[in-house]
Amino acid sequence: MKNVLVIGSTGQIGSELTMKLRREIPEGQIVAGYIPGAEPKGILLESGPSEIADVRDGKQLAAIVDRYQVDTIYNLAALLSAVAEKKPLLAWDIQMNGLLNILEVAREKEVAVFTPSSIGSFGPETPKIDTPQDTIQRPRSMYGVTKVATELLSDYYFHKFGVDTRSVRFPGLISNVTLPGGGTTDYAVDIFYSAVKGEEFVCPIAAGTFMDMMYMPDALKAAVELMQADPYRLVHRNSFNVASMSLDPETLAGKIRSRIPGFRMRYEVDPVREEIAQSWPDKMDDSCARAEWGWAPAYDLDLMTDDMIVSLRNKFGMQQGRFD
Numbered sequence: 001m002k003n004v005l006v007i008g009s010t011g012q013i014g015s016e017l018t019m020k021l022r023r024e025i026p027e028g029q030i031v032a033g034y035i036p037g038a039e040p041k042g043i044l045l046e047s048g049p050s051e052i053a054d055v056r057d058g059k060q061l062a063a064i065v066d067r068y069q070v071d072t073i074y075n076l077a078a079l080l081s082a083v084a085e086k087k088p089l090l091a092w093d094i095q096m097n098g099l100l101n102i103l104e105v106a107r108e109k110e111v112a113v114f115t116p117s118s119i120g121s122f123g124p125e126t127p128k129i130d131t132p133q134d135t136i137q138r139p140r141s142m143y144g145v146t147k148v149a150t151e152l153l154s155d156y157y158f159h160k161f162g163v164d165t166r167s168v169r170f171p172g173l174i175s176n177v178t179l180p181g182g183g184t185t186d187y188a189v190d191i192f193y194s195a196v197k198g199e200e201f202v203c204p205i206a207a208g209t210f211m212d213m214m215y216m217p218d219a220l221k222a223a224v225e226l227m228q229a230d231p232y233r234l235v236h237r238n239s240f241n242v243a244s245m246s247l248d249p250e251t252l253a254g255k256i257r258s259r260i261p262g263f264r265m266r267y268e269v270d271p272v273r274e275e276i277a278q279s280w281p282d283k284m285d286d287s288c289a290r291a292e293w294g295w296a297p298a299y300d301l302d303l304m305t306d307d308m309i310v311s312l313r314n315k316f317g318m319q320q321g322r323f324d
């Protein structure tokens, strides 16, 4: 991996992944792909090349691949689960027609492709505890439908055409740089912003609804390490369960309250998000990722909580002091 196109570089994952790749591959060209209206700014704009890269325009993608001799594409263009329920046709267009364009470019130009899947690829019939790597995937949300189809299409291009496609099933991602938008797991980010600002948090997910979550540094590590993994060790490709912590709103609020005792939370459950969350695993088994490419997360719930609070206080120019 040397010259990389990150599609969706200004989103929650892309903004941090692009910078990590630029730091770790200084000899390469890491192109920040974006769509008009979501232009890169600041350090993301200044630290390397950027190009309009709309997944719905295959010719545009092919031209970028040629111009920068791209060998790897990170395809991070997607509508998240709650917003995809409101705009299912647009979600299909971006997630499926977009993926097909990328895979065709990859086939013609011998480019490796990472397209994330998600806990959203599972459904109500999936075993909820220690969800196996290979199991029932019958999601009921449009987001989930596109994620299962992404896994299948990516595997098809690998088996049929030898395209080097790889993927992980991301849990809800918790980060302090770029906010997520329209996901079911967004509450696990928003709760920290409220807590650090001293505001009451209104939680859209019910107490007792457990989902896998992951801190962004681990998610980026997974995305990079999988693309660097020895292909001969990979039994699976699209897509690997990766996990680091499983929590519900009460667990997370309790961890925050042990550091910020005045933190207040009440519930106003959003039925759309709650129904989606109920259909997702409580906790995935990620033993295949561990065995096939050495996956190991660095952050547990306590380390993540400490780091989120410190980072957000820095971001807002607040005093650190003790956790109170």
Ligand code: AKB
Binding pocket: 080, 081, 082, 117, 118, 119, 120, 143, 170, 171, 172, 173, 180, 182, 183, 184, 185, 186
């Ligand atoms: C969402 O909530 O839609 C995403 C996901 C788990 O894929 N964060």
